[in-house]
Amino acid sequence: MRVLVVNAGSATLKLRVIGPEDTVEAETDLDPWNGDDATDVFEELLGGVGPVDAIGHRVVHGGGDFTEPTPVTHDVLARITELTTLAPLHQQRAITAINAARRALPDLPHIACFDTAFHATMPPAACTYALPRAWREQWDLHRYGFHGLSHSWAARRAPEVANREDPRLRVVSCHLGAGASLCAILGGRSLDTTMGLTPLEGLVMATRSGSVDPGLVLWLLTHGRLDVRAVTDGLEREGGLAGLSGTSGDMREVLAARAIGDSDASLAFGVYIHRLRREIAAMSAALGGIDLLAFTGGVGEHSAPVRAATVDGLGFLGIELDAAANDATTGDAEISAAGSPARTVVVTSREDLEIARQVRALMA
Numbered sequence: 001m002r003v004l005v006v007n008a009g010s011a012t013l014k015l016r017v018i019g020p021e022d023t024v025e026a027e028t029d030l031d032p033w034n035g036d037d038a039t040d041v042f043e044e045l046l047g048g049v050g051p052v053d054a055i056g057h058r059v060v061h062g063g064g065d066f067t068e069p070t071p072v073t074h075d076v077l078a079r080i081t082e083l084t085t086l087a088p089l090h091q092q093r094a095i096t097a098i099n100a101a102r103r104a105l106p107d108l109p110h111i112a113c114f115d116t117a118f119h120a121t122m123p124p125a126a127c128t129y130a131l132p133r134a135w136r137e138q139w140d141l142h143r144y145g146f147h148g149l150s151h152s153w154a155a156r157r158a159p160e161v162a163n164r165e166d167p168r169l170r171v172v173s174c175h176l177g178a179g180a181s182l183c184a185i186l187g188g189r190s191l192d193t194t195m196g197l198t199p200l201e202g203l204v205m206a207t208r209s210g211s212v213d214p215g216l217v218l219w220l221l222t223h224g225r226l227d228v229r230a231v232t233d234g235l236e237r238e239g240g241l242a243g244l245s246g247t248s249g250d251m252r253e254v255l256a257a258r259a260i261g262d263s264d265a266s267l268a269f270g271v272y273i274h275r276l277r278r279e280i281a282a283m284s285a286a287l288g289g290i291d292l293l294a295f296t297g298g299v300g301e302h303s304a305p306v307r308a309a310t311v312d313g314l315g316f317l318g319i320e321l322d323a324a325a326n327d328a329t330t331g332d333a334e335i336s337a338a339g340s341p342a343r344t345v346v347v348t349s350r351e352d353l354e355i356a357r358q359v360r361a362l363m364a
Helices: 039-047 074-086 091-104 117-121 133-139 148-162 214-222 228-236 240-245 251-259 263-287 297-302 304-312 323-328 351-363
Strands: 003-008 013-018 024-030 054-059 110-114 170-176 180-186 189-193 292-296 343-346
Touching (some): 003 351, 024 039, 054 091, 054 351, 074 091, 091 110, 117 148, 117 189, 148 189, 148 292, 148 351, 180 263, 189 263, 214 228, 240 251, 251 263, 263 304, 292 297, 297 304, 304 323, 304 343
Parallel strands (some): 054 110, 170 292, 292 343
Antiparallel strands (some): 003 013, 013 024, 170 180
8 A cells, every 4th residue: 555644744744655665655845834735746746656545644633532543524624623723833734734635636535643642542640630620521621642653653663773672661752853742651552741732731842832830821911911822922933942042943053052152042952951851750750660762853863962961861760872872873773871771762753654554554
């Protein structure tokens, strides 16, 4: 089965044709993508490689309705649209891409694969907010988690890289990119994660603040005299590394500014690493320990300084890096120091292969 994978991000559109042996037979990236209709892009890509059998779409938020890959119907698309308020940077982009792909390929099955689905296995203690029962029941307020397609791939790939096949392996997966989250994985299943009802909770990200005191938000609205739009923009688009450093929030820019002594960039890097270390320890506590730490995502895969600074504060968990291996890696690799009780690996994020796998399983 040949699967066209459609991955619509907050600013990019990535298309991959995945062949039967998980080879990438064709690819197109729109980076940046402003969310315009991309029907012609689908037609141009497939015009060079021939027909596909199904289309798999990455959708960030599935709410409580979608915990497995789901064929896209009118009703399914309507429900996905209703969830836009919970993932405003991503959901509408996914809907635009789905509509464009359906116009270009109207007679083929379109399958939605959800970033929230992997975390449906979290126990109630990990996913329940301490809110009034009436609120929780009326609006289904709980922690959904995100980056599930990436964490699911890491859950399978990281043990292979470390040669640590064990059905009870305790893995902390670090998806670090413009968005960032951690996942505590036991035996291939999500037990806890850092994102919550929306992708705003958790780690410091490129432009997102991550977790802040809810009282701070209330204070800004009532005493700071900011309106909801201003607070939303500050938390979603103007915070994070961008707000701290004065850069775009791209980690490469932060590191470059820090290297020449910029104090704002140094503070931004310090806050980012502090939160990351703290949450890795929290995920390890949820697992009762850690056997394997996996770095993935654009920053996790390509930034040796971020990996080194993170692990530098985690020796108490038995995690230690081989500095030379960390600096030299360019793909899937183990970077643990010899004798380190907990192993550390770098895993190339392959959401495309994870989506193709889910589509094939459903079609079968």
